[in-house]
Amino acid sequence: MLYYIGAISLILIGLYAVLVKKNLLKIVIGLAIVDSGLNLLFIAIGYVKNATAPIFSSESLTADKMVDPVPQSLVLTAIVIGLAVTAVALGLVIRLYDHHKTLDINKIRQLKW
Amino acid sequence: MRKAVAILLLGIFGYYFASIFLSLPFGEKREGVGKHYLENTISETGSVNTVTSIVVSYRGFDTLGEVTVLFLASTGLGAILFDVRRKKRNEQNASPIVRTTSTVFYPMIILLGAYVFVHGHLTPGGGFQGGAIIATGVLLMFMAYRKFEANHTLLSVIESLAGLTFVTVGLTGLIYGGSFLVNFLPLGTPNDLVSAGVIPIIYIAVGFKVGAELTVVLDDMLKTIR
Numbered sequence: 299m300l301y302y303i304g305a306i307s308l309i310l311i312g313l314y315a316v317l318v319k320k321n322l323l324k325i326v327i328g329l330a331i332v333d334s335g336l337n338l339l340f341i342a343i344g345y346v347k348n349a350t351a352p353i354f355s356s357e358s359l360t361a362d363k364m365v366d367p368v369p370q371s372l373v374l375t376a377i378v379i380g381l382a383v384t385a386v387a388l389g390l391v392i393r394l395y396d397h398h399k400t401l402d403i404n405k406i407r408q409l410k411w
Numbered sequence: 412m413r414k415a416v417a418i419l420l421l422g423i424f425g426y427y428f429a430s431i432f433l434s435l436p437f438g439e440k441r442e443g444v445g446k447h448y449l450e451n452t453i454s455e456t457g458s459v460n461t462v463t464s465i466v467v468s469y470r471g472f473d474t475l476g477e478v479t480v481l482f483l484a485s486t487g488l489g490a491i492l493f494d495v496r497r498k499k500r501n502e503q504n505a506s507p508i509v510r511t512t513s514t515v516f517y518p519m520i521i522l523l524g525a526y527v528f529v530h531g532h533l534t535p536g537g538g539f540q541g542g543a544i545i546a547t548g549v550l551l552m553f554m555a556y557r558k559f560e561a562n563h564t565l566l567s568v569i570e571s572l573a574g575l576t577f578v579t580v581g582l583t584g585l586i587y588g589g590s591f592l593v594n595f596l597p598l599g600t601p602n603d604l605v606s607a608g609v610i611p612i613i614y615i616a617v618g619f620k621v622g623a624e625l626t627v628v629l630d631d632m633l634k635t636i637r
Contacts, residue, residue, distance in 0.1 A: 299433065301437070306429050309428075317417040317420070318417050339432070343435070346438055346439065352461035353461065353462075353534070354452075354453060354459040354461075355459060355533070355602065361449040366441060366445040367445055367448055367461040368445045371465040374466055375474070375477050377539070378477055378481055378539055382480055382483075385488050386484050386487055386488055388632065389631070390491060392492060393491055
């Protein structure tokens with residue numbers, strides 16, 4: 299239970315940064331925090347009490363004492379996609395800084411909401 | 412004002428989001444597709460690491476798409492930063508301690524990355540993780556030596572060959588096994604280094620591809636520092 303609450307609060311903290319912060323770099327960091335929160339939430343869904351990692355490295359390990367492997371492999375995908383999103387977002391921030399000489403979204407007029 | 416609106420919105424969102432998850436049972440065994448994977452991974456794919464067998468074998472087509480997304484991100488980043496005025500980086504190197512340590516650690520980090528992706532079907536790890544470790548080694552060299560340059564021609568050749576290997580293995584499976592990315596090689600003994608058919612081949616290719624792509628991303632970012 300506590301794992302769900304922790305992961306969801308991480309997602310909310312990231313979304314708060316995206317909504318409130320004025321600095322573009324902080325917004326990108328907020329997106330990265332949302333990403334980590336979602337990954338933790340997925341791993342928490344797959345957790346089974348008193349179970350181990352889903353790797354049959356010795357004979358004594360059996361399938362009914364292992365956590366669900368599906369969320370883990372989905373998170374493996376999500377981490378890579380999150381990295382790609384962060385890299386492209388940072389590239390766009392570099393271009394915006396180049397053009398406007400500022401990272402403040404209030405001074406970049408086209409981005410006002 | 413804006414902060415209050417944001418907190419209110421997030422409070423409502425968080426309440427409903429959390430109430431969905433708090434009604435889910437936590438830490439209990441679930442029947443379903445995960446159970447099938449756990450019980451049949453050794454007999455069907457020969458890989459003892461169930462996560463690897465799902466990523467490379469059961470959901471191999473998805474991984475091909477994922478590798479494509481990473482490729483598009485690194486190409487897109489290069490296109491976005493293409494005509495940014497490239498300023499020469501600061502000429503001053505890091506301190507002698509950092510330089511000596513990174514020269515010693517650089518080959519070891521590359522070796523660790525190679526170990527992680529070669530043993531992807533036996534231990535926790537795999538192509539994506541190993542590639543990321545290799546890229547951190549290159550980042551260490553970038554930070555220690557200002558004149559350290561990544562060879563872009565070599566990197567793009569490695570990247571293209573690795574992607575080609577993935578697709579070729581998939582198409583060979585289509586010819587010999589009847590469907591794309593099917594495991595057409597003998598499965599071998601579980602827990603051996605050479606086992607699990609095509610899974611190590613695909614994961615080694617993914618490792619090289621991810622390492623090359625992340626190095627290109629780091630290089631693009633570093634060259635635009637002003």
